[in-house]
Amino acid sequence: MSTRGPGELRLELAAFVPYRLDRLAVGVSNHLSDICRARFGLDVPGWRVMAALGSRRGCTAQQIAQSTRMHKTRVSRAIAHLEERELIERASSSADRREREVRLTKAGRRMYAELVPLVLERERDLLASLPREQLGGFLAGLEALETYLGLQD
Amino acid sequence: MSTRGPGELRLELAAFVPYRLDRLAVGVSNHLSDICRARFGLDVPGWRVMAALGSRRGCTAQQIAQSTRMHKTRVSRAIAHLEERELIERASSSADRREREVRLTKAGRRMYAELVPLVLERERDLLASLPREQLGGFLAGLEALETYLGLQD
DNA sequence: CACAATTAGTTGCACTCGCAACCGTTTGGA
DNA sequence: TCCAAACGGTTGCGAGTGCAACTAATTGTG
Numbered sequence: 287m288s289t290r291g292p293g294e295l296r297l298e299l300a301a302f303v304p305y306r307l308d309r310l311a312v313g314v315s316n317h318l319s320d321i322c323r324a325r326f327g328l329d330v331p332g333w334r335v336m337a338a339l340g341s342r343r344g345c346t347a348q349q350i351a352q353s354t355r356m357h358k359t360r361v362s363r364a365i366a367h368l369e370e371r372e373l374i375e376r377a378s379s380s381a382d383r384r385e386r387e388v389r390l391t392k393a394g395r396r397m398y399a400e401l402v403p404l405v406l407e408r409e410r411d412l413l414a415s416l417p418r419e420q421l422g423g424f425l426a427g428l429e430a431l432e433t434y435l436g437l438q439d
Numbered sequence: 440m441s442t443r444g445p446g447e448l449r450l451e452l453a454a455f456v457p458y459r460l461d462r463l464a465v466g467v468s469n470h471l472s473d474i475c476r477a478r479f480g481l482d483v484p485g486w487r488v489m490a491a492l493g494s495r496r497g498c499t500a501q502q503i504a505q506s507t508r509m510h511k512t513r514v515s516r517a518i519a520h521l522e523e524r525e526l527i528e529r530a531s532s533s534a535d536r537r538e539r540e541v542r543l544t545k546a547g548r549r550m551y552a553e554l555v556p557l558v559l560e561r562e563r564d565l566l567a568s569l570p571r572e573q574l575g576g577f578l579a580g581l582e583a584l585e586t587y588l589g590l591q592d
Numbered sequence: 593c594a595c596a597a598t599t600a601g602t603t604g605c606a607c608t609c610g611c612a613a614c615c616g617t618t619t620g621g622a
Numbered sequence: 623t624c625c626a627a628a629c630g631g632t633t634g635c636g637a638g639t640g641c642a643a644c645t646a647a648t649t650g651t652g
Contacts, residue, residue, distance in 0.1 A: 300592055357609075358632090361631090363632090428460070501601085516639090
């Protein structure tokens with residue numbers, strides 16, 4: 287429950303939704319990246335690239351940038367790190383010699399297969415802390431805000 | 440609505456709540472910091488310090504760090520910048536000579552008074568994009584997640 | 593009283609990020 | 623056909639950040 291009415295002119299950070307959302311996103315991200323970093327040595331960009339690659343056969347840095355909403359330089363560097371660790375590999379795509387097709391290596395796929403259940407379990411635990419009837423409302427609100435801000439893909 | 444059932448083992452970033460929350464928080468923050476930076480030259484740490492100071496008579500850097508959940512070095516640097524711009528001032532508090540009391544200057548209070556309505560209006564617009572019955576559910580869910588992660592003050 | 597432990601706040605350092613500029617390639621007109 | 627514009631991707635750079643180490647002041651304990 288908010289402690290402010292809709293028209294009030296007092297600013298209290300602890301009740302200010304943008305602040306609370308930021309705090310929540312950071313908290314959730316930490317909750318998650320603890321595992322990713324400790325168990326797999328993945329930072330957020332690295333883990334997002336893995337996630338983007340795991341559900342495709344292979345794609346370009348451009349496409350990864352789009353589907354992860356990261357800046358192309360951030361993607362470029364994440365890819366470079368993952369390639370050093372031999373979790374992904376790049377092959378020049380024959381069609382356009384500017385772009386290179388990025389794919390998970392065998393080791394990458396192995397890590398991905400290990401990673402996904404753990405990560406999804408964390409998400410499940412998180413959402414399980416919401417009472418049944420709140421979950422629907424929360425997800426609906428989340429989606430409405432995404433739409434309002436034009437964040438959907 | 441989520442497109443995944445609770446027990447499914449497929450990871451799709453666009454439907455993964457931690458990712459969506461991060462994206463939403465960034466979107467909301469940009470939506471807000473556009474104004475703060477363009478109109479007032481405030482970055483996020485600066486704006487948070489202003490917000491923390493505006494609702495008190497004066498406090499220490501420590502207290503600001505607590506109420507904004509920022510690292511003390513981030514607070515320290517934000518305070519330094521705001522002091523350069525003469526939006527805040529510091530006086531050594533007589534009780535403990537390690538700490539210094541931080542206060543808004545006259546110019547700082549003027550900016551704060553101008554800032555708050557704009558910022559609250561943005562929050563109101565954001566939340567107004569939610570259908571009435573979703574708003575309550577969304578805020579309740581937000582609070583439940585904060586509690587689950589121990590984020591409350 | 594003395595001295596170790598703690599606290600408020602600052603600073604050096606290594607790292608990350610986004611922007612702008614760049615390289616090589618491809619596309620689309622004139 | 624040729625050349626300017628656009629595009630995929632990388633890199634240099636400045637700004638910001640957290641950690642660890644630090645200074646200065648205070649507290650607690652023998």
